[in-house]
Amino acid sequence: MLVLGIESSCDETAAAVVEDGRRVLSNAIASQTPLHQLHGGVVPEIASRAHLEAIIPIVEQALADARVSMDDIGAIAATRGPGLIGCLLVGVEFAKGLAATRGLPLVAVQHVAGHLYSPFIGRERDAWGTDVTQHAEFEPYIGLAISGGHSSIVIAEAPNQLRVLGETLDDAVGEAYDKIAKLIGLGYPGGPIVDREAALGNPAAFDLPRPMIHRAGYDFSFSGLKTAFAREVERQGGADAVKGNTAMIADLCASFQAAAIDVLVERAKKALRDHRLRRLAVVGGVACNRGLRAALAERLPRIQIALPHPEFCTDNAAMIAGAAWPLLQSGALSGPRLAATPSLDLAAMESWQGG
Numbered sequence: 001m002l003v004l005g006i007e008s009s010c011d012e013t014a015a016a017v018v019e020d021g022r023r024v025l026s027n028a029i030a031s032q033t034p035l036h037q038l039h040g041g042v043v044p045e046i047a048s049r050a051h052l053e054a055i056i057p058i059v060e061q062a063l064a065d066a067r068v069s070m071d072d073i074g075a076i077a078a079t080r081g082p083g084l085i086g087c088l089l090v091g092v093e094f095a096k097g098l099a100a101t102r103g104l105p106l107v108a109v110q111h112v113a114g115h116l117y118s119p120f121i122g123r124e125r126d127a128w129g130t131d132v133t134q135h136a137e138f139e140p141y142i143g144l145a146i147s148g149g150h151s152s153i154v155i156a157e158a159p160n161q162l163r164v165l166g167e168t169l170d171d172a173v174g175e176a177y178d179k180i181a182k183l184i185g186l187g188y189p190g191g192p193i194v195d196r197e198a199a200l201g202n203p204a205a206f207d208l209p210r211p212m213i214h215r216a217g218y219d220f221s222f223s224g225l226k227t228a229f230a231r232e233v234e235r236q237g238g239a240d241a242v243k244g245n246t247a248m249i250a251d252l253c254a255s256f257q258a259a260a261i262d263v264l265v266e267r268a269k270k271a272l273r274d275h276r277l278r279r280l281a282v283v284g285g286v287a288c289n290r291g292l293r294a295a296l297a298e299r300l301p302r303i304q305i306a307l308p309h310p311e312f313c314t315d316n317a318a319m320i321a322g323a324a325w326p327l328l329q330s331g332a333l334s335g336p337r338l339a340a341t342p343s344l345d346l347a348a349m350e351s352w353q354g355g
């Protein structure tokens, strides 16, 4: 069955057609990055307006790219939350209208659950070589969802059953990347730029903290690292002095990235060890990070690591259409009363799946 997925939780308007939760027929994305670049971050009012303008063309493009028409679509999936309310509303209300007029089932997907599904789409077999639709072969795994809006460690105990172990207490890791990049004039989004700069610098140049790395539990905190980075910039003569010094920028980025990676890898390692698991899925925009990918391979040699194809790391609708598939099969459908929910919890997912 073909599922049309719709994602509009932040600054990408996206639509995709995915077959049986696996095969990606199209993955259309209208990015608003240039609109928000001027402001160094996402401006909610501008974002919702841009979603309204893009939603119909992007759905048409997803259908055209997949070479199908609405008559071929068997179900509609949309991101219900978390995200910016004005943005979520555009996708959810559009999906509800389309499902009602076409008489199609509607599935609501939690955005982080969508990210956690992303390693399992767009490839014949999943990243650990097993068939994800074969529930008998399922083996529990730890999921690390790291993006501009989220930093969560979850355990997947059964297919589609995600339990949150830890979350960030303040900034998400991608948000910290974006903020430190803005501070030293690197542009938006900062993550990919800092990643590139970090490869040219010395990760031991500045001694930045690794917040909560050995603390009990699995929560994160990245705001202290961001503040320590800002203090180091001040010590080096302030942002304006740093901006003109390419070697200094590379060293600062490398030192920041080393600290962020240490925290992410150690927390994931602890979750794997405590639960005696050998599988780790790393998802979200920050899962694109080359330094992180290299560190995971090097420091977790005996762990099977599932990473999404880079195209499915940042926000997209293919992961939403994919994650909808098991929900659809279990009959977890939504109706006309479905409401966009800006602070939708991953932990609450089971209770709203039938709603």
Ligand code: KG4
Binding pocket: 010, 146, 147, 148, 149, 150, 173, 174, 175, 177, 178, 189, 190, 191, 192, 195, 284, 285, 286, 287, 288, 289, 290, 313, 314, 315
């Ligand atoms: O998943 P995503 O598109 O949106 C959210 O759900 O938040 O993630 C976007 C975030 C941004 O903060 C961006 O800076 C970060 O992912 N990001 C990266 C990299 N590529 C994107 N962070 C670090 N390294 C990268 N290569």
Ligand code: ZN
Binding pocket: 111, 115, 147, 149, 284, 285, 314, 315
């Ligand atoms: Zn996201």
